[in-house]
Amino acid sequence: MRSVLQSSLEMHASEIYTKEMFKRFQKELMKSTCYIVNSVKNNGTYMSKLYLVEKATLSKNCKRKYRVTVFMYEKIECSCKKFEHSGMICKHMIRYLDKKQKIKIPESLIMGRWTMNDNKIAGPLPYAPLAIGNDGASQPLRYGALCKSFQDLATSDSCSISRYKYLMGVFDIEKRYLKDAFADEDRSERTHEAKTQEDYQHDPIFDPPTSKTKGRKKIKRFKSGIETATSKIKIKPRKCNYCGEIGAEHDARNCPLREEHDRRNF
Structure with missing residues (x-):
């Protein structure tokens, strides 16, 4: 531009x-x-x-x-x-x-x-944070509220090194406190998850249902034209259109009579 x-x-x-x-x-x-x-x-x-x-x-x-x-x-x-x-x-x-x-x-x-x-002119977008005492809220709502709060902290406190170091120190202290204070709750959740997995561990696994494929039903191996003509069980014997022989192992393109006729004319 x-x-x-x-x-x-x-x-x-x-x-x-x-x-x-x-x-x-x-x-x-x-x-x-x-x-x-x-x-x-x-x-x-x-x-x-x-x-x-x-x-x-x-x-x-x-x-x-x-x-x-x-x-x-x-x-x-x-x-x-x-x-x-x-x-x-x-x-x-x-x-x-x-x-x-x-x-x-x-x-x-x-x-x-x-x-x-x-x-x-419009101002900041309206945002209603999740109430702390709201026990009926789902896990995705709690996760979104925490992410929004941490994002606001990162935006405001990343402007200087001193604020950044202080906030990271607070995070380390609070993580250790949460790990020690709610250890029993974490164990009960892991035990519940293990029991749930054991319930489904002995369920039998069956084969999926067989689906119908398109096309005619294939019973035997498909045979070639020469194999069908020379076989003992002849459903429809092969016929040479040049010499008229039934059950021949050749066709009109490689018929011996036709080759001999072409050799004589040549």
Whole structure:
């Protein structure tokens, strides 16, 4: 992207948007330079104005016209629906604002979630920590509450070495205390787990049910054509289409009579 801001709209976007969204705005701004704006005089209503935006670099047969409608209080809509889909102003709206020499993006086209000051205005996200006396809470809820508390401690106390060393010392002391104070509880949990495993240890394990496969049922080994023709049990004996011999060990391609006939003619 360009390092020098060349328009007032780009300057205003750099002040309000986040870094990633400002890059997207710059891409839309660069694409908007290829478009032209034409106003429609009689659009059927006095509450709005209609503008047709089309790409100037395409031929007349390939041009597609986008409808940019301007309502009261600087409310703008485009037929491409990019703003409704992603919350980012599209190149057609930017081309209209540039034509009208607007120095700022209208507030109706600025989504709060893409701005830098949105977190300051909205404040921290509401978070209700798990109550200490809540015995009915599940293990995933307790795990999530502990992770959130430890994450807050790591964020606030990792800024200096002294805080980091103090907090790590407290963790070591508390881990030793928990290990000694709740040793009986840990043993009872391990015993319960061992009993549960012993209950399932003597259960018989059966083979899975046999599933039916596709195709005909195979009883015997499939035989080749020569083996079928020369076998004693002939279901359908082999026949040479050249000499007419039944039960022959050859076919019309390698028949001896045909080879002799070809040798004579040659």
